Amino acid sequence: MSRIYEAWQKSPLLAAKVAMDRVAEYIEERRLGIRTAGHIRIESLVENPRENHDYTPTSIRALRRIFDHAGIAPGSETLVDYGCGMGRVLAIACEYPFRRALGIEISPDLVRIAQRNLARFRGNRKCTHVEFWTGSAEQFPIPPDATFFFFFNPFGGDVLTRVFSRIGSSFRDHPRRLRIVYVNPHAFQRIAPDYPWIRISSTFSFEHECIIYEAGP
Numbered sequence: 001m002s003r004i005y006e007a008w009q010k011s012p013l014l015a016a017k018v019a020m021d022r023v024a025e026y027i028e029e030r031r032l033g034i035r036t037a038g039h040i041r042i043e044s045l046v047e048n049p050r051e052n053h054d055y056t057p058t059s060i061r062a063l064r065r066i067f068d069h070a071g072i073a074p075g076s077e078t079l080v081d082y083g084c085g086m087g088r089v090l091a092i093a094c095e096y097p098f099r100r101a102l103g104i105e106i107s108p109d110l111v112r113i114a115q116r117n118l119a120r121f122r123g124n125r126k127c128t129h130v131e132f133w134t135g136s137a138e139q140f141p142i143p144p145d146a147t148f149f150f151f152f153n154p155f156g157g158d159v160l161t162r163v164f165s166r167i168g169s170s171f172r173d174h175p176r177r178l179r180i181v182y183v184n185p186h187a188f189q190r191i192a193p194d195y196p197w198i199r200i201s202s203t204f205s206f207e208h209e210c211i212i213y214e215a216g217p
């Protein structure tokens, strides 16, 4: 309800679209065999939330539009979802031919729920290799085959700058085409000029704004 109220403050039309999305998602999640809806405050997930943000999932419609637009070449892309929560991004990513999909999440409870969701997922699976890494994102060692990074505003401050400094080092050490999807990018946009190795390749407007950045050839 908080997201419908938030949307209402921007425009009644957006609030109507968000409400319709929620109903469609309820039906779609039943078909897919997953349960990822909801809003969980970060204070109830970790002891010291600092710059870490609450759990709430990206809309399924937005995810499919992003992945359709990205055109995932079979077997050549590895997705990393920073702050994977209950695993919705990973589940929908499995409908696309990613080589593998990695979920990074600070809350062990959410990782357990995500693992259960991925085990029950009944969608059309084109990617079967999903892994989880539990801990704070700035400590995650980025594998050199990671090419597709997903953020739904999971954290800010030092955590965010450390994660981007790691992605930058990974890019310098292993030059390759990278894409970074940022949903609700307002905090990131303020620091994006500090990373001149990325450029904006597309933007979308869903319930939240979404920017796709790109690096490499």
Ligand SMILES: C[S@@+](CC[C@H](N)C(=O)[O-])C[C@H]1O[C@@H](n2cnc3c(N)ncnc32)[C@H](O)[C@@H]1O
Pocket (backbone or CB within 6 Å): 042, 045, 051, 052, 053, 054, 055, 056, 057, 058, 081, 082, 083, 084, 085, 086, 087, 088, 089, 104, 105, 106, 107, 110, 135, 136, 137, 138, 151, 152, 153, 154, 155, 159
């Ligand atoms: C807005 S939710 C996004 C969930 C999922 N990516 C999606 O789009 O459906 C943000 C998630 O980031 C996680 N998170 C917050 N701080 C984190 C950190 N420092 N390291 C890893 N995960 C974190 C939260 O627990 C939450 O599950």
